[in-house]
Amino acid sequence: MTQLIDLSIVIPVYNEQAVLPALFERLYPVLDALALRYEIVFINDGSRDRSAALLSAQFEQRPDVTRVILFNGNFGQHRAILAGFEYSRGQRVITLDADLQNPPEDIPLLLAAMEQGHDYVGSIRRQRHDSWWRHWASRAMNGLREKLTHIKMTDQGCMMRAYSRRIIDTINQCNELHTFIPALAYQFAQNPTEVVVGHEERFAGESKYSLYSLIRLNFDLMTAFSLVPLQLFSLLGMLVAGGSGLLVVLLLLRRLIIGPEVGGVFTLFALVFLLIGIALFGIGLLGEYIGRIYQEVRGRPRYVIAAVLEQSEEPV
Ligand code: UDP
Numbered sequence: 001m002t003q004l005i006d007l008s009i010v011i012p013v014y015n016e017q018a019v020l021p022a023l024f025e026r027l028y029p030v031l032d033a034l035a036l037r038y039e040i041v042f043i044n045d046g047s048r049d050r051s052a053a054l055l056s057a058q059f060e061q062r063p064d065v066t067r068v069i070l071f072n073g074n075f076g077q078h079r080a081i082l083a084g085f086e087y088s089r090g091q092r093v094i095t096l097d098a099d100l101q102n103p104p105e106d107i108p109l110l111l112a113a114m115e116q117g118h119d120y121v122g123s124i125r126r127q128r129h130d131s132w133w134r135h136w137a138s139r140a141m142n143g144l145r146e147k148l149t150h151i152k153m154t155d156q157g158c159m160m161r162a163y164s165r166r167i168i169d170t171i172n173q174c175n176e177l178h179t180f181i182p183a184l185a186y187q188f189a190q191n192p193t194e195v196v197v198g199h200e201e202r203f204a205g206e207s208k209y210s211l212y213s214l215i216r217l218n219f220d221l222m223t224a225f226s227l228v229p230l231q232l233f234s235l236l237g238m239l240v241a242g243g244s245g246l247l248v249v250l251l252l253l254r255r256l257i258i259g260p261e262v263g264g265v266f267t268l269f270a271l272v273f274l275l276i277g278i279a280l281f282g283i284g285l286l287g288e289y290i291g292r293i294y295q296e297v298r299g300r301p302r303y304v305i306a307a308v309l310e311q312s313e314e315p316v
């Protein structure tokens with residue numbers, strides 16, 4: 001018989017050997033104090049440092065509440081969390097980053113909001129400790145995303161969130177390769193809310209996201225949840241086509257009435273370059289969608305698991 005579990009904590013881990021000991025030290029006491037039946041699901045996302053060894057040592061220490069999924073390679077934070085969701089058994093699931101940027105001590109805040117009947121609890125960082133360009137970029141992307149996708153998240157960068165079992169089950173039915181979990185979950189939520197949580201500097205180690213991968217992530221967020229970029233583009237195409245049609249008519253009339261023109265070569269260049277630029281951007285945008293379609297169609301597994309460390313359910 002499966003034991004009923006109240007709370008699952010899902011934590012993706014990628015090259016976090018520097019923070020893991022501190023994470024264990026702070027996380028377990030918080031959860032033990034809650035007097036809930038809980039489990040912690042760590043997903044080692046193909047770390048190349050000693051993270052896997054640290055995780056299995058921790059599993060040896062607390063096999064009753066610890067489960068470790070070891071990936072075969074690096075599949076990315078969101079796929080790691082998806083694997084954690086599939087393995088999680090709790091009635092409520094909380095995702096947390098391994099780097100201690102969100103204090104585990106705030107977990108009870110999320111649970112309290114769930115007690116009030118919310119099935120999705122997002123979080124807002126009280127005070128951000130990120131570099132200024134991260135701060136600025138995420139504000140800009142937040143605004144754009146909200147317009148395009150109608151997903152309301154005050155702070156999309158904060159992964160400390162709580163979900164009900166119903167949302168997790170629905171997410172587990174989705175087969176998308178590229179996704180952004182808080183946004184996906186938001187779409188299935190009936191009664192979402194947000195709470196303010198603490199935010200600290202990364203405890204140790206360094207951010208796994210470069211500027212480039214942040215841009216990629218935001219493309220995922222936009223194209224996975226909205227067709228508006230494509231639709232805007234066809235609108236723009238219509239305007240440009242209309243404008244250039246008008247230009248043709250004007251030039252034709254001018255030629256018939258005044259005669260052929262000589263000057264204005266560079267104006268012509270400018271116009272042509274503008275149009276080529278727009279066309280190239282459009283092709284790139286199409287590529288974004290087609291690339292996603294291609295990857296979905298191939299239907300490769302989202303991740304490959306090398307091993308799972310967990311206690312067998314039947315006591316021997
Ligand atoms: N992470 C992961 N796989 C990756 C990159 C990151 O599992 O390919 C994990 C990482 O270990 C951490 C979380 O995702 O627990 C967030 O990463 P990070 O703190 O580097 O991101 P940031 O806070 O800079 O956005």
Ligand code: MG
Pocket residue numbers: 097099101202207
């Ligand atoms: Mg972080």
